[in-house]
Amino acid sequence: MSKKEKVLDAILSQGMLPLFFYEDAEVSLEIIRTMYNAGVRVIEYTNRGIEALSNLYSIKQRVSVDMPGLYLGIGTIKTGLEAEAFVDAGADFIVSPIIDSEVALVANNYDLLYIPGCMTPTEIHVAQQYNTRLIKIFPANILGPAFISSIRELFPGQLFIPTGGVELEAANIAEWFRAGVCAVGMGSKLISRNVLDNRLYSQLYNDTLKALELVQLSK
């Protein structure tokens, strides 16, 4: 199985993709370790600050030693140059808030999973031209689960992961899965600024267990 397939499998079986960025690399590593200890095996670190590239590089070195079986991707990638830099730094997969042909090309060259962001049926159609297996529906809370129910018959077999505003709540997660998604992206509702700034690792551990459980119940 290629790495691309293994990452996709990991996201599908986990049913949720945690995502975050934090300026401090050591805190970022501890956040990742906390989620790993709760059972998470695939995480998206986001390109939301100037430290993102060096952080990803140093975190990846430690993950390779301390956290076997963890896939660490990079999100908020909008250009081919960014994609190249983060793949060089060790990113296992690439996520975008948009669909970009240069990013798709880089992912293809390295045979890595690319998860582009789409908000309209036309964008989904464009993403499919790049053989995209999994599409991020973004911003998910603006579109809502009804968007997925309305368009999924137009794109048979296409996998969707709504991201943006997904709540750590049984009803919200269940509604997304009922609409037909295969996983949900979870950022600030799981890894809040408060958790990051105040190093609330045990809260994050418990919330991660809760998120994993809610997703399994909803699948």
Ligand SMILES: O=C[C@H](O)COP(=O)(O)O
């Ligand atoms: O692309 C990622 C989203 O901005 C995450 O949104 P969220 O923090 O509401 O989960």
